[in-house]
Amino acid sequence: MKLEINNKYCIRCGLCEDLYPDLFKRNFEEHCIDVLHEELPAELEERAKQAVADCAVAMIRLVK
Amino acid sequence: MGKTVKVDVAVMGSGVAGMGAAYKLVQAGVKDIAVFEKYPAQGGAVSNCPMMFCSTPDTPEAQKAAYEVLARFSNYDGNMNLISKVVKYSSEFPRIFLEELGIKCMIKVDRDPADYGNKRAYTQGHANGIDVGDYYFLEGRGKGHAMALALLRMRINLEKAGVQFFFQTPIKKIVKTGDKVTGAIAYEKDGTEIDIQCKALIVASGGITGNMEMMKEEGVINVDPKFEEVFEEGKQVLITFPDSCQDGDGQKAVWEIGGKKTAMVISADPEVPNPGVRIGPNTPWLNGNQIKVVTEMPWMRVNEQGKRFINEEMSNQHTAMSRAYCKQSNMHGYQIFDEDTVKRMEEEFDENYVYFIFKGAKLSGLREQMDASIAKGNKHMCHFDTIHEVAEYMGINEANLKETIAKYNKAAEEGYDPDFHTDAKYLHPIREESGHIYCFRIFAGAYDTMGGLAIDENANLLDINNQPIEGLYGAGDMVTGSFYGEPTSNAGGTVYGAMTTGLLAGDSAAAYVRENF
Numbered sequence: 001m002k003l004e005i006n007n008k009y010c011i012r013c014g015l016c017e018d019l020y021p022d023l024f025k026r027n028f029e030e031h032c033i034d035v036l037h038e039e040l041p042a043e044l045e046e047r048a049k050q051a052v053a054d055c056a057v058a059m060i061r062l063v064k
Numbered sequence: 065m066g067k068t069v070k071v072d073v074a075v076m077g078s079g080v081a082g083m084g085a086a087y088k089l090v091q092a093g094v095k096d097i098a099v100f101e102k103y104p105a106q107g108g109a110v111s112n113c114p115m116m117f118c119s120t121p122d123t124p125e126a127q128k129a130a131y132e133v134l135a136r137f138s139n140y141d142g143n144m145n146l147i148s149k150v151v152k153y154s155s156e157f158p159r160i161f162l163e164e165l166g167i168k169c170m171i172k173v174d175r176d177p178a179d180y181g182n183k184r185a186y187t188q189g190h191a192n193g194i195d196v197g198d199y200y201f202l203e204g205r206g207k208g209h210a211m212a213l214a215l216l217r218m219r220i221n222l223e224k225a226g227v228q229f230f231f232q233t234p235i236k237k238i239v240k241t242g243d244k245v246t247g248a249i250a251y252e253k254d255g256t257e258i259d260i261q262c263k264a265l266i267v268a269s270g271g272i273t274g275n276m277e278m279m280k281e282e283g284v285i286n287v288d289p290k291f292e293e294v295f296e297e298g299k300q301v302l303i304t305f306p307d308s309c310q311d312g313d314g315q316k317a318v319w320e321i322g323g324k325k326t327a328m329v330i331s332a333d334p335e336v337p338n339p340g341v342r343i344g345p346n347t348p349w350l351n352g353n354q355i356k357v358v359t360e361m362p363w364m365r366v367n368e369q370g371k372r373f374i375n376e377e378m379s380n381q382h383t384a385m386s387r388a389y390c391k392q393s394n395m396h397g398y399q400i401f402d403e404d405t406v407k408r409m410e411e412e413f414d415e416n417y418v419y420f421i422f423k424g425a426k427l428s429g430l431r432e433q434m435d436a437s438i439a440k441g442n443k444h445m446c447h448f449d450t451i452h453e454v455a456e457y458m459g460i461n462e463a464n465l466k467e468t469i470a471k472y473n474k475a476a477e478e479g480y481d482p483d484f485h486t487d488a489k490y491l492h493p494i495r496e497e498s499g500h501i502y503c504f505r506i507f508a509g510a511y512d513t514m515g516g517l518a519i520d521e522n523a524n525l526l527d528i529n530n531q532p533i534e535g536l537y538g539a540g541d542m543v544t545g546s547f548y549g550e551p552t553s554n555a556g557g558t559v560y561g562a563m564t565t566g567l568l569a570g571d572s573a574a575a576y577v578r579e580n581f
Contacts (some may be wrong), residue, residue, distance in 0.1 A: 007104065008188040011212045011218075015110045015205055031104050031309070059217055 002050055005033055006059040013056055020051045020061045071096040072581075073573050074248055074262040076314055079108020080180075080211070080559050081268035081540025082443060083218050084566025085573070087160070088279040090225045092574030098260070100250050101225045102309040104221045104546045108270050108311070109512060109541070117559050120197035122155035129177035130196035131152075136181075138549030139193060145521035145546045146568075153564035154197060160563075161200075166222075168203040175199070177244035180488070188434065211559060213371050234260065238265060238536065239319045245535035248317070263581050264573040265426075267525065268539040268566060269314030272328065278312045284513055290394040292442075294337040294507050303345035313541055315516035319493045327551035329513040332386035334359060334379075335509025335560030337444050347511050349551075354430045355437070355445070359506055362403045362466040362490040364472055366390040366417070370464030372472070386508030396507045398460060400469075434502075438456065446507040450496055454503045469494050478573035508527035514541045514552040523569035539565035 003023060016024040016033060023044065027034045040048055040062075052060045071093050075082045078101040090095050099106075120130040130151045135144060135325040149368030180196050223229065232253045239247035245265050265287040272278045279285045285292075311384045319325055336355055364380040366372055374393060378384040389397045409427035434445050444455045451469065455462035475481040476491035494501065517538050520524055524532035525543075545552040 008369055009216060010105060011107050011111065011211060011216055012103075012105055015209070046401055054205060056205045 001040065001045060001048070001062055001064060003035045004042060004061045004063050005035060006061070007032055009057060010059045015054065015056055016051055016060060019054055020047060022049055023048060027053055036049065066259055068259045068261065069098055069228075069230075070261045071098045072233070072262065072577050073264045073265045073266065074260050074494055075099045075268065076248070077101060077108060077267070077540065078103075078215075078219070078229065079268065079270055079540060080104035080110055080113075080562040081270075081566035081569070082108070082266065083215050083222070084563045085266045085268060085537070085539055085570035086222050086227055087218060088240075088567050088570025089574050090222060090227060092571060092578070094574050094577060095226075098228060098230060098262075098479045100230045100233050100248075100260070101236045102232065102269070102311075102313065104231050105228070106231075107212050108216045109273075110211045111514065113208040113211040113502050113559060114253075115204055115208075115210060115364050116199050116201045117161065117211070118154070118156050118194070118197045118199055119157040120151070125181075126177040126197065127151055127155075127269075128396045129180045131291065132389060133194065133196050134547065138547060141549040142545070142547040143519070144521065144524075149521060149568055150547050150561065150564040151196065152275075153567045154560055157563070158200065159557070161214050162212075165217045167210050167214050168205050169200045169358035171184060171199075171201040173199040178493040186325045188207050193557075196314075196560070205443075208558065222296045234313050235260070235269075236313055236317060238267075238321050240533075242323050244532060245321070251475075262535075263577045264525075264535045264537065264571055266537040266566075266569045267318055267517070267542070268562075268569070269542045270310040271511050272312035272315065272516070273310045275311040279328075279330075279513065280514075284312075284328050286395055287389075289396075289421050290508065291337070291396060291444075291505075292387070294509070308512070312516070314538075318517055318525055318533075318538070321533070321536075322527045323536075324518045324528050324530065325388055326456070326518050326545050328513055329551045330386060330390055331383045331512045331514055331552070332390060332508035332510050333382045334506045336504045339443070343469045346446065354433050355425055355504070357425075357427065358401075358409075358430065359399060359504055361399075361401075361409075362486070363399055363405065363492060364398055364469075364494060365397045365467055365506075366460065366465060367397050368394060369459055370461040370466075370468055371470055372484055375486045376490060377486050389506060392432040392531075398458060399504045399506055400454065400465075400494055401492065402494045403500040403502075404495065405492045406500075406502065408492075430502075437526055445499055445503065447502045451494075451501055454501050457487070458503055458505060482483065512541070515543075515545045515550075517542045519543045519546045519565070519569075523565055524572065535576065538568040538571040557572050558578055 017026050024037055025034045042056050048062050052062050073089050075086050078099050084101050086097055120126050130178050131148050134147045162169055168370045177199055204210035233250050235250045237249040247262055248260040248265055278356045280287055325499045338357055362376040365376055413425050450453050455465050471495040476493040479488035519538045525536045525538040527533050540562040
């Protein structure tokens with residue numbers, strides 16, 4: 001499983017990083033949000049699901 | 065080889081103002097519209113919006129009452145006809161945001177127009193807003209989300225209507241042919257030049273928050289203040305708008321072709337710099353940021369000279385507080401309180417003062433949070449047994465501070481503050497006998513900037529002779545001085561000024577294109 005952000009419509013509000021600093025990090029160079037885990041560790045899957053639900057603009061996806 | 069983009073109207077910036085302009089252009093039937101944005105996403109400073117908007121109802125009583133409050137607020141320095149138009153456009157907000165964009169309103173507060181101007185700051189749900197209408201509190205996950213979502217939906221609607229968006233493509237130059245603006249030059253990320261040919265250009269690129277050098281040059285930041293580093297990106301406790309692309313491109317381009325230059329000011333959210341603790345844009349709305357919560361409280365503030373400088377009731381008015389801090393030596397002030405106050409707040413925040421501190425909330429672990437920051441090298445906060453130690457550590461004039469505290473304590477005891485008229489309920493004595501003294505050094509953090517350009521009542525940008533520049537319009541933070549007064553004194557955090565001027569600029573540019581081409 002991995003997390004994906006749709007950068008076309010992500011508003012870069014940073015809520016995901018504020019709530020889930022173990023999953024996301026703001027990238028000030030590229031003006032985007034970096035997903036921290038290329039492959040999501042199993043123990044973070046529940047948090048990742050919450051992060052998907054918490055995105056203000058529903059632009060985070062959990063994909064296989 | 066460069067590219068050419070030929071449109072009827074080009075818009076510089078996709079924040080609240082630029083999107084409002086594009087929206088009206090589409091409504092007015094303008095066919096070819098292009099929006100140029102420096103950032104990779106739309107929204108500008110919208111994530112710095114409050115969780116509400118204010119809208120003046122379209123009734124003669126409400127419109128007149130709002131007009132008069134704003135006219136007085138501007139000290140009759142704004143464009144009075146522009147004020148009436150801004151007020152009128154604000155009455156479109158519920159239709160645009162709630163009906164068309166589907167943003168949900170949790171609570172609507174209906175106001176009696178006779179009461180406009182009586183409420184202040186957070187009592188109306190917005191730290192910097194002006195009390196000129198009904199309040200619509202919006203559903204959202206955090207600060208600014210409702211409005212950020214509104215602008216995302218607006219972009220999608222505009223794209224469907226054929227508006228072209230160019231992201232990471234800032235406009236840097238405005239092209240004038242004779243007296244008319246006929247185009248602009250933008251650059252793609254890889255440096256490719258875009259020759260924009262247009263009949264009208266709307267400049268709505270916001271403040272100069274991302275450009276430290278320009279902020280110094282223009283006097284927004286005092287040159288070389290003692291703690292200058294706190295104004296650098298990433299050095300503040302709370303950066304509501306941490307990834308700014310607002311570099312003053314719009315102002316510079318307009319000045320270059322003879323545009324009128326107006327004052328620029330900082331308008332900010334007072335903060336304690338806290339580099340050791342990672343706190344993001346939404347943190348005040350999350351649990352656990354005790355330092356932020358405390359610095360919102362209306363307790364005693366002094367400057368480096370150890371003197372009070374403001375009615376502390378204004379603590380929930382970010383614009384007022386940050387401007388007052390900026391006026392003090394080295395652009396900061398100090399908040400001082402004692403252990404009794406901390407203990408009282410550990411039972412409950414009794415002030416019922418700041419809207420995001422909900423009833424029943426308690427202060428907890430303040431000293432631990434301070435110690436954690438201090439251990440990481442934070443020099444902007446301290447707690448000691450004595451006032452002497454606090455003054456020495458923070459570099460406050462001790463003799464003055466002791467005199468100020470004695471006077472303040474007397475005011476607290478008598479329930480009357482003859483010097484600053486702070487409400488007696490917010491006066492809490494500061495006593496070493498309580499066991500401990502706390503102090504924060506507070507700056508105008510999380511800053512926004514406003515101003516630089518002037519518009520007339522049609523949102524036409526003015527030249528140095530106060531003449532409108534044909535084909536050139538302005539909107540948003542950069543022109544809000546034209547109705548809030550000079551220098552501007554209302555934060556960009558409100559859509560009231562930015563969206564309205566955007567709507568006006570869109571309508572005016574559409575009319576100009578229709579009538580002249």
